[in-house]
Amino acid sequence: MQNDQPPATPLVAPTWVALLLSLAIVVAYFGFMLLVALAKPSLGMMIAPGISLGLILAAAVLLLCIVASFVFVVMENRKAG
């Protein structure tokens, strides 16, 4: 823990990749929640035996999170070296 404060370090701005992917996740997740609240019958629509639209969307949000993280980390690591 330093006792001498160096000059204020520049605040780091997120990269455009980070902002874009974050926005995608926020939109997907909040969109999903709004569908759950407002479009229950649609989400209950059966796509195949045992699979509802809601189930697919729920899994899709999870997968989006994983993929987005992967893309981001690969790109950032390539940059930083």
Next chain:
Amino acid sequence: MSNAGLEPLNTTTIIVFGLFMALTLLITLWAMRRTRTKEDFFAAGRSVTAGQNGLALAGDFMGAATLLGVVGLVSLRGFDGLIYAVGGLVGWPILVMLIADPMRRLGHFTLADVVSSHLKQRPIRLAIGITTLVLVPCYLIAQLIGAGGLIRLIFGLNDDVAIVTVAAIMVVYVFFGGMIATTWVQIVKAVMLLIAGACLFVLVIARYGFNPIGAFQAASARYGDAVLAPGAMISSPWEGLSLAMGLMFGLIGLPHVVMRFFTVPDARAARNSVFYATIWIGLFLLATFVLGYGTLAIVGREAVAKADPSGNMATLILASEIGGSLMLGFVGAVTFATILALVAGLTLSAGTSVAHDLWNGVIHRGNASESGQIAVARITVLALCVVAVTLAITLRQQNVIFLTGLTFAIAASANFPALVLALFWRGLTTAGAVSSILFGAVATLVLIYGSPSIQTDVLKSPEDVWFPLRNPGLVSIPASFLVAIVVSWCQRAWENAQSPNAIPNAVDDAKYG
């Protein structure tokens, strides 16, 4: 509550259980020998790799709430339980993409370090110390309830006794091992939890020709297609948004998650470790889809509710049903050990916060002795146990993932706004941060108290509800941001009025003033 659906207390279960507890204690003893300095105690000597830290992060997160609570909620309410499963992952990519690097550059041990890095240390450390002391018992309560129910199921002990036993064992961990024990213990537990989840997953889908969809089909065959559609849990868009905000942003406001960043050597490793954690948690959560519906199909809603109306024991009943006492002992031990490790990590985070932020930073202005700090950390751990155990006994009937969601709402309101503003807004002042943090914590608690969650579910007096949402995030999070911004502006305006010629500077002269 009966042990309906389970074989009576038997030796195999207890032996398997005992083996795991022995293993855990061995690791703690190993860590004991490695703990020397405060640095070792608090941050694992910075010797952990990204892959290891990722596993530890995942292990930290996937506690009772995930395995027991989500599966339990799905087995009782169908699709509605999945909402918590989805919500459990969404904070992580935001964490890695927007928060990890900036935070890494600024701080050393704790959330307070990061928030106060450009501001006055003492008030912020005090504020965050207080909210940590609120958050940790809340989180602990869910874990203790899960562990208590588990012990009751396997050993036939009284719920309350089980809860107290868990707390006592956990205190031993923290006292003797510190962060190294909890980091390595978390890693071992994460691996075991993933293995247990995988075993359950395989055993469930084996019943349906190794087709995961079979679980969903069987559930809808038994209870109708309605279980695959949203139910009554999210009763309005406000309720939905509120829960969503709490779950997504709460993760970022959790002190023990923040602390794990500082156990890896550099920013790249911190980034990678969050990514690894995301994968593990994501896969685990996807598995809970199958486990939850599998329980619905194989065990049935009635049996789950009969064993425990909150659904917390669903996973264990499933284990017993598809794998007998061996699976029950294994899954029970793994779950119990995971909860133990998580609880240890949480109380350590709180102990660290109190010792580092309050005792060292605020009271002794950076000059507290190391042994003094460690002693304070230990006393804090004890005190937190007592509070958490008392509340856990009161809230025993609640589903643990639901309780965790409320805890997340507190973190999202108290710590998240200040953290985000500290990282990205030069205009944040000390007063703004402190008022936001304290307001966030208090407002969330007050709103929860006035909501159906407490008034209807716990106190059984629905006529006393004055806040309509079960989750307060929609109101408390923006309000907390607003408080930070308004108070910061006011402080700046006041400072400018005092000395109009002074150059506005985010760095205060007296770092400990």
